[in-house]
Amino acid sequence: MEDFEARARGLDAADPLRHFRERFVDAGDVVAYLDGNSLGRPLRTTTDRMTEFIEDEWGGRLIRGWGEGWMDQALNVGDRLGRIALGAEPGQVAVADSTSVLLYKLARAAVDLRPDRSEIVLDTDNFPTDRYVLEGIAAERDLRLRWISTDPARGITDEQVAEVTGPDTALVVFSHVAYRSGYLADAAAITRTAHAAGALVLCDLCHSVGAVPIDLDEWQVDFAVGCTYKYLNGGPGSPAFGYVNRTHHGQAQQPIWGWMGHAEPFTMGPGYRPAAGIRSVLSGTPPILAMLPMMASLDALEEAGIEAVRAKSLSLTDFALELTDTWLLDRGVELVSPRAETLRGSHITLRRADFREINDRLWEKGVIPDFRSPDAIRIGLSPLSTSFAEVHRGLSALAEAVG
Numbered sequence: 008m009e010d011f012e013a014r015a016r017g018l019d020a021a022d023p024l025r026h027f028r029e030r031f032v033d034a035g036d037v038v039a040y041l042d043g044n045s046l047g048r049p050l051r052t053t054t055d056r057m058t059e060f061i062e063d064e065w066g067g068r069l070i071r072g073w074g075e076g077w078m079d080q081a082l083n084v085g086d087r088l089g090r091i092a093l094g095a096e097p098g099q100v101a102v103a104d105s106t107s108v109l110l111y112k113l114a115r116a117a118v119d120l121r122p123d124r125s126e127i128v129l130d131t132d133n134f135p136t137d138r139y140v141l142e143g144i145a146a147e148r149d150l151r152l153r154w155i156s157t158d159p160a161r162g163i164t165d166e167q168v169a170e171v172t173g174p175d176t177a178l179v180v181f182s183h184v185a186y187r188s189g190y191l192a193d194a195a196a197i198t199r200t201a202h203a204a205g206a207l208v209l210c211d212l213c214h215s216v217g218a219v220p221i222d223l224d225e226w227q228v229d230f231a232v233g234c235t236y237k238y239l240n241g242g243p244g245s246p247a248f249g250y251v252n253r254t255h256h257g258q259a260q261q262p263i264w265g266w267m268g269h270a271e272p273f274t275m276g277p278g279y280r281p282a283a284g285i286r287s288v289l290s291g292t293p294p295i296l297a298m299l300p301m302m303a304s305l306d307a308l309e310e311a312g313i314e315a316v317r318a319k320s321l322s323l324t325d326f327a328l329e330l331t332d333t334w335l336l337d338r339g340v341e342l343v344s345p346r347a348e349t350l351r352g353s354h355i356t357l358r359r360a361d362f363r364e365i366n367d368r369l370w371e372k373g374v375i376p377d378f379r380s381p382d383a384i385r386i387g388l389s390p391l392s393t394s395f396a397e398v399h400r401g402l403s404a405l406a407e408a409v410g
């Protein structure tokens with residue numbers, strides 16, 4: 008019988024990113040945190056960064072801060088995020104709002120670029136907010152939703168997109184990594200397929216950003232959104248980001264015409280005139296304070312490099328899959344995630360009828376995976392903060408709980 012605990016120790020000792028773990032705030036009672044794909048852990052430097060900001064920039068500079076950098080912060084942090092994690096040249100990413108709101112703004116802008124087309128393509132297993140927001144846009148713009156039925160263990164494929172896209176398709180919306188299964192979609196192929204039909208794409212990056220390499224410019228994605236509280240450790244409710252490919256600047260027009268997206272916000276004149284470029288994505292005052300934790304995380308991500316992060320993510324999920332195969336699959340547990348590396352995000356999902364109750368028991372013991380109704384447990388592995396020992400502790404507790 009293999010000693011997996013020793014294996015985990017060896018994997019941690021050989022992990023080139025192991026030093027990053029100490030940089031995260033220690034959650035005293037937590038035995039294994041396996042939910043970084045829902046809410047990432049804070050970096051220790053976040054505390055200093057926030058204190059300094061409150062004392063010096065906000066407390067010291069007060070309203071003068073807007074003229075000393077805050078007005079551009081949503082775009083400067085967007086550029087940095089674009090370079091480190093999104094494969095986006097400067098001037099195409101803004102940090103603002105929540106994912107739901109940005110999704111609405113950019114999907115509306117997208118369908119309005121194809122006014123003679125009547126359908127939005129999406130898949131049945133996309134995250135609820137994506138489905139609901141698109142239902143709302145369809146009602147508002149008198150469009151039809153064209154559903155791709157996805158097997159929860161898989162995600163959306165370009166072949167499926169090819170089957171349903173055509174001259175009526177205005178927009179294809181999909182998640183790069185599926186929230187339930189962790190399936191990694193081929194964003195470049197889906198984009199090519201949509202473009203071949205004359206449609207645009209909007210990609211939801213919530214479950215990939217910070218864990219999986221992304222190359223939005225190279226893939227020629229039209230629009231993208233994502234959150235910063237998962238693998239970017241931005242904290243609960245931290246702002247989202249939106250990407251608008253440069254080719255659409257000056258044409259794409261989002262529907263919430265606030266003063267911060269105006270060409271001259273402080274003129275306060277009559278009538279809306281959108282700012283040039285990505286600034287027009289903004290509506291209201293940018294959440295300056297709420298961007299700070301994510302900035303600490305971007306420092307760490309830049310230092311580690313996204314390729315090394317991806318390599319560790321794959322080793323972590325490999326190890327979790329091996330433990331699953333050895334301890335769980337003969338006990339009525341089903342794996343609902345792809346096994347192939349090329350199709351894997353940074354979480355794996357397991358299913359059994361009694362997992363709701365088992366998840367509650369694990370949380371009581373400080374083992375924290377994530378439960379998704381009706382019967383799935385997600386094991387989310389955040390490469391900079393999760394150790395192999397933690398994966399071992401978490402899955403052995405799960406194995407014990409399933410009996």
Ligand SMILES: Cc1ncc(COP(=O)(O)O)c(C=O)c1O
Pocket residue numbers: 105106107108134136137182186211213214234247
């Ligand atoms: C794929 C995906 N899209 C969107 C969201 C949510 O967006 P919001 O930050 O607006 O709650 C989540 C998670 O909450 C998600 O997993």
Ligand SMILES: Nc1c(O)cccc1C(=O)C[C@H](N)C(=O)O
Pocket residue numbers: 044045046186187213244
């Ligand atoms: N965004 C969340 C929230 O505000 C509260 C609790 C959980 C979440 C989540 O992150 C859900 C998550 N996006 C998911 O993949 O299920």
